[in-house]
Amino acid sequence: MTAAAGGRTAREACAHQLADLMRADDRVVCLDSDTGAFARVDFGPAAARYLNLGIAEQNMMGVAAGLARTGLIPFVHTMATFAATRALEAVKVDLAYAGLPVHIVASHAGLSAASLGPTHHALEDVAIMRMLPGMRVAVPADTDAALALLRRAPALDGPSYLRLGRDATPPLPGGKGPVRWGSCRVLRPLGGEVLIVACGPRPVCAALAAADTLAAAGAGVTVLDMHTVKPLDTATLSRAARAARVVVTVEEHWMSGGLGSAVAEWLSATDPRPVRRIGAPDRFFTLIGDHAHLLEQAGITAEAVVAAARSTLVTSDR
Amino acid sequence: MTAATDFAAAALRVRRRIVAMCASPSGGHLGGSMSLVEILLVLYREVMLVDPARPGGPDRDVLLLSKGHGAIGLYAVLAECGFLPEALVDSYGLPGSRLMAHPPPGVPGIEAPTGALGHGLPLGVGVALGLRLTGSARRCFVILGDGELQEGSVWEAAMAAGGYGLDRLTAVVDRNGLQITGATESVVGLEPLAGKWESFGWRVVTADGHDPASLRAVLGSTTPGRPTVVLAATIKGKGLPYVENKVHSHFARLGGAQLRRAMSTLDLAEPRDPS
Numbered sequence: 001m002t003a004a005a006g007g008r009t010a011r012e013a014c015a016h017q018l019a020d021l022m023r024a025d026d027r028v029v030c031l032d033s034d035t036g037a038f039a040r041v042d043f044g045p046a047a048a049r050y051l052n053l054g055i056a057e058q059n060m061m062g063v064a065a066g067l068a069r070t071g072l073i074p075f076v077h078t079m080a081t082f083a084a085t086r087a088l089e090a091v092k093v094d095l096a097y098a099g100l101p102v103h104i105v106a107s108h109a110g111l112s113a114a115s116l117g118p119t120h121h122a123l124e125d126v127a128i129m130r131m132l133p134g135m136r137v138a139v140p141a142d143t144d145a146a147l148a149l150l151r152r153a154p155a156l157d158g159p160s161y162l163r164l165g166r167d168a169t170p171p172l173p174g175g176k177g178p179v180r181w182g183s184c185r186v187l188r189p190l191g192g193e194v195l196i197v198a199c200g201p202r203p204v205c206a207a208l209a210a211a212d213t214l215a216a217a218g219a220g221v222t223v224l225d226m227h228t229v230k231p232l233d234t235a236t237l238s239r240a241a242r243a244a245r246v247v248v249t250v251e252e253h254w255m256s257g258g259l260g261s262a263v264a265e266w267l268s269a270t271d272p273r274p275v276r277r278i279g280a281p282d283r284f285f286t287l288i289g290d291h292a293h294l295l296e297q298a299g300i301t302a303e304a305v306v307a308a309a310r311s312t313l314v315t316s317d318r
Numbered sequence: 319m320t321a322a323t324d325f326a327a328a329a330l331r332v333r334r335r336i337v338a339m340c341a342s343p344s345g346g347h348l349g350g351s352m353s354l355v356e357i358l359l360v361l362y363r364e365v366m367l368v369d370p371a372r373p374g375g376p377d378r379d380v381l382l383l384s385k386g387h388g389a390i391g392l393y394a395v396l397a398e399c400g401f402l403p404e405a406l407v408d409s410y411g412l413p414g415s416r417l418m419a420h421p422p423p424g425v426p427g428i429e430a431p432t433g434a435l436g437h438g439l440p441l442g443v444g445v446a447l448g449l450r451l452t453g454s455a456r457r458c459f460v461i462l463g464d465g466e467l468q469e470g471s472v473w474e475a476a477m478a479a480g481g482y483g484l485d486r487l488t489a490v491v492d493r494n495g496l497q498i499t500g501a502t503e504s505v506v507g508l509e510p511l512a513g514k515w516e517s518f519g520w521r522v523v524t525a526d527g528h529d530p531a532s533l534r535a536v537l538g539s540t541t542p543g544r545p546t547v548v549l550a551a552t553i554k555g556k557g558l559p560y561v562e563n564k565v566h567s568h569f570a571r572l573g574g575a576q577l578r579r580a581m582s583t584l585d586l587a588e589p590r591d592p593s
Contacts, residue, residue, distance in 0.1 A: 029451065048451065049451060051447065053478055054477070054478065054481075056474040056477070056478065058440070058471050058474065059440045059443070059471055059474035059475050059478055060440075061440070062437055062439075062440025062441050062443070062444060062471065062475065063440050063441075063443045063444035063447065063475070063478065064444060065430070065440075065441055065444055066440065066441040066442060066443060066444015066445040066446070066447070066448060066458075067444040067445070067447060067448040067451075068444075069380070069429065069430065069441070069444070069445055069448065070444075070445055070448025070449060070451075070452060070454070071376075071448070071452070072448050072451065072452070074444075089434055089437075090437065090440065090471070093431060093432075093433075093434050093437055094430070094437055094440070094441060097423060097431050098423050098430055098431055099423065
């Protein structure tokens with residue numbers, strides 16, 4: 001069975017695909033921290049390799065490392081903020097320092113936990129994970145991309161972090177090309193004077209909408225879906241940046257340390273040019289609101305991307 | 319030489335090596351390494367199925383030194399048992415050596431990097447679950463410090479091990495009673511320790527952590543459906559009477575005179591067969 005992408009959330013689709021991977025390869029193990037994400041998943045003959053370790057995320061990361069030491073390929077499921085903050089030392093020492101192929105599948109990332117509040121928002125996880133040597137970090141923009149990355153994770157030789165949201169998000173328009181760890185997708189062709197680099201469902205949608213607005217006004221716009229934040233596809237980034245007068249990054253993450261920082265770090269050393277980062281400002285989001293409302297509050301919108309690009313183009317025209 | 323004197327001679331060689339490492343420029347965790355010597359020797363020489371020629375062999379038993387600051391004790395025992403080349407052990411504490419004060423990854427015989435406390439038991443639970451899933455009859459041993467038991471992750475793992483009934487898992491608590499600033503019971507008390515482990519679903523046994531016969535008697539057996547914890551009564555700094563049970567033995571960087579004193583103290587303990 002192949003999990004269908006349409007309609008289901010990426011995390012649901014990934015839960016079912018994980019069961020497929022477990023049926024196909026008896027080394028694959030699924031560890032869960034009582035999230036309930038697998039309640040409707042049929043593991044079939046692989047059921048013994050689904051281990052619910054209860055509400056104890058740091059223990060779960062260590063257990064995963066122990067399982068990897070016996071030759072198994074563990075996938076660990078929890079919410080993004082619990083993987084990146086509560087369980088961080090286990091991720092750093094037991095997975096990254098040890099260099100073990102344990103794959104973290106993290107849901108409820110960014111502001112997608114919405115009214116659950118700042119304890120459940122994860123606006124720091126990409127920064128934390130990408131700091132760890134050897135850790136691969138992916139932020140897929142739709143369910144198909146998430147499934148492609150998940151399917152290819154068992155072939156990775158070290159730990160990985162797959163960042164998923166909570167609710168269903170629309171599939172990106174077709175013709176996007178394959179999704180492989182470490183190489184970005186070019187959604188609007190190279191050569192634009194505006195380069196938009198985005199990751200994650202809502203930011204990539206915002207990037208595409210902004211590109212349409214800017215293009216309608218006559219600007220050449222390149223859009224990269226940088227689904228793998230680490231290792232960053234620096235080859236494509238540099239090629240895209242060459243023609244760009246302004247680079248705008250978009251992500252559902254605090255502005256420190258995430259995709260925008262990764263892009264700025266690379267370009268500042270190789271192809272210096274203005275980089276404008278769109279992300280969440282330096283505060284917690286403490287008022288009730290749905291996901292879309294919180295993204296508005298945070299300023300992670302197509303309008304913000306357009307404004308950032310235009311203001312920089314105008315400034316550089318002076 | 320009798321088996322007993324042979325063991326005692328090996329223990330003495332290990333202690334000399336620990337002392338020598340503490341005289342390196344980096345110093346070493348003396349007290350908590352000396353307290354581990356008999357535990358590690360009994361495991362590596364007599365209990366665990368391990369082969370120094372195949373340190374990563376698929377059929378081996380696994381030992382995780384959760385109290386990673388006992389690294390020089392582990393290095394010394396691994397050298398004694400043929401896992402680590404002498405030259406590598408002699409490099410301890412020198413610039414560029416792979417052997418740090420806490421066990422690194424990628425060194426033969428060292429199963430996992432440890433040192434941040436509270437990591438070994440979760441790893442051991444994972445290894446034991448992996449052994450169960452792969453149908454292996456191997457065992458996993460985790461060596462814990464007693465002060466380390468103040469880390470919450472130990473009890474998350476203890477709860478999971480009890481809940482899953484991991485009988486291939488054996489924890490050994492190096493119960494020397496001291497942590498950096500004093501007695502464990504004066505910092506954050508651990509007692510009643512046996513009762514704590516029992517209530518988490520573990521079989522609890524006790525041993526004299528410096529008596530090979532006592533350790534042998536408890537380390538060789540398992541109980542179906544329950545993990546085992548060995549509460550091993552030990553002495554921090556064991557082998558150097560003037561530092562035994564002293565908090566300041568935790569870490570030492572021995573100068574020349576201190577090294578000579580320690581070595582001559584150990585010389586006096588040279589085992590002799592009764593004649």
